[in-house]
Amino acid sequence: MHSSPAVRARGITKSFGEVIALDGIDLDVASGQVHGLVGPNGAGKTTLLGLLLGLAVADSGGLEILGTPVGRTLAVPDGVAGFVDGPGLYPSLTARQNLSALASLRRQESGGAAGVDDALEQVGLTDVADDRVRGFSLGMRQRLGLAAALLTKPRLLVLDEPANGLDPAGKQHVHRVITGLAEDGAAVVLSSHRMDDLAVLCSEVTILATGRVVFTGPVGRLAAESGELDYRLVTSDPEAARRLASQAPGLRVVPGRDLGPRADAADVVVRGPVTALDELVVRLVGAGVALRELGPVVAPLEAAFLALTGTAPTRADQEAPARTVPGRTDQEGTAMTGAGRQDAR
Ligand SMILES: Nc1ncnc2c1ncn2[C@@H]1O[C@H](COP(=O)(O)OP(=O)(O)OP(=O)(O)O)[C@@H](O)[C@H]1O
Numbered sequence: 001m002h003s004s005p006a007v008r009a010r011g012i013t014k015s016f017g018e019v020i021a022l023d024g025i026d027l028d029v030a031s032g033q034v035h036g037l038v039g040p041n042g043a044g045k046t047t048l049l050g051l052l053l054g055l056a057v058a059d060s061g062g063l064e065i066l067g068t069p070v071g072r073t074l075a076v077p078d079g080v081a082g083f084v085d086g087p088g089l090y091p092s093l094t095a096r097q098n099l100s101a102l103a104s105l106r107r108q109e110s111g112g113a114a115g116v117d118d119a120l121e122q123v124g125l126t127d128v129a130d131d132r133v134r135g136f137s138l139g140m141r142q143r144l145g146l147a148a149a150l151l152t153k154p155r156l157l158v159l160d161e162p163a164n165g166l167d168p169a170g171k172q173h174v175h176r177v178i179t180g181l182a183e184d185g186a187a188v189v190l191s192s193h194r195m196d197d198l199a200v201l202c203s204e205v206t207i208l209a210t211g212r213v214v215f216t217g218p219v220g221r222l223a224a225e226s227g228e229l230d231y232r233l234v235t236s237d238p239e240a241a242r243r244l245a246s247q248a249p250g251l252r253v254v255p256g257r258d259l260g261p262r263a264d265a266a267d268v269v270v271r272g273p274v275t276a277l278d279e280l281v282v283r284l285v286g287a288g289v290a291l292r293e294l295g296p297v298v299a300p301l302e303a304a305f306l307a308l309t310g311t312a313p314t315r316a317d318q319e320a321p322a323r324t325v326p327g328r329t330d331q332e333g334t335a336m337t338g339a340g341r342q343d344a345r
Pocket residue numbers: 016019020021039040041042043044045046047048
């Protein structure tokens with residue numbers, strides 16, 4: 001572990017004309033950490049990652065990368081690699097030629113031809129190493145971009161939606177590469193729209209909403225903060241289940257029409273604390289009603305994300321025809337208390 005954090009950002013702002021893309025961002029990423037950046041479209045993720053890569057300069061605030069303050073010029077310390085908006089590649093060259101060209105520019109660090117082969121292998125592109133990049137799919141380009149970053153043996157790897165376009169095998173390769181780098185002490189900052197991917201990969205996440213941090217901290221704490229959830233139950237006796245749920249103290253039965261397709265095949269959907277849910281299960285079993293399925297309608301991490309970013313669909317969204325929105329309904333006055341807060345660290 002390096003003694004200084006890989007990223008230390010304080011009060012970063014960045015505007016594009018009238019648009020405030022980043023509005024006082026604090027971010028800490030330790031070496032050896034995979035840190036996820038998540039937020040709705042336009043939240044500022046790519047803009048922030050671009051600053052970490054030296055592709056743009058902040059308007060104000062302090063940014064230290066790998067212990068070095070980043071000044072007002074477009075430059076970041078050695079040891080930083082990655083890409084935003086897709087990797088820059090030569091379409092008329094093959095995958096191997098692309099990496100070899102890069103390796104020859106960085107002969108010291110990249111390990112020559114062996115380094116190129118190793119990088120291709122790590123991202124699972126060995127079989128297409130001699131195909132021209134022009135014919136590569138989105139997922140193959142993403143993986144080649146990651147291979148290019150690997151050649152530089154980064155101490156900070158910055159990736160904008162690296163899982164974009166990846167098939168399941170590609171995703172496994174990319175996950176393994178990212179996890180391996182972190183185990184070797186590198187820091188990885190990546191953005192994603194997939195909370196489930198982030199939960200698997202990241203130790204910490206930062207949630208952005210309209211250029212502000214609305215949560216930063218361990219993934220586990222985010223899940224714990226999701227508060228009261230909607231739970232769907234499937235039982236051996238739907239009618240009895242609905243009756244017992246409506247009588248259960250501390251629980252509210254959520255009308256099926258409020259949940260749309262997400263409540264599919266549930267006998268009943270209830271909202272409330274886990275302790276009240278426990279009591280309902282005891283009552284069901286006591287009444288001879290077998291419980292076949294019980295789970296949150298929306299996964300806790302996703303529920304926390306929707307609440308914190310204010311993107312949970314409203315009832316009006318639900319009633320609009322021909323539009324299905326995955327997520328919770330009836331979220332006004334949500335149980336989340338952390339909205340708009342940046343956790344003190
Ligand atoms: N070069 C630019 N010129 C003008 N506006 C920009 C530019 N880059 C970003 N923006 C604006 O800054 C805001 C943040 O954009 P950014 O691309 O960082 O969001 P994002 O979180 O990456 O979104 P997405 O999930 O869609 O990738 C948006 O309002 C966007 O329109």
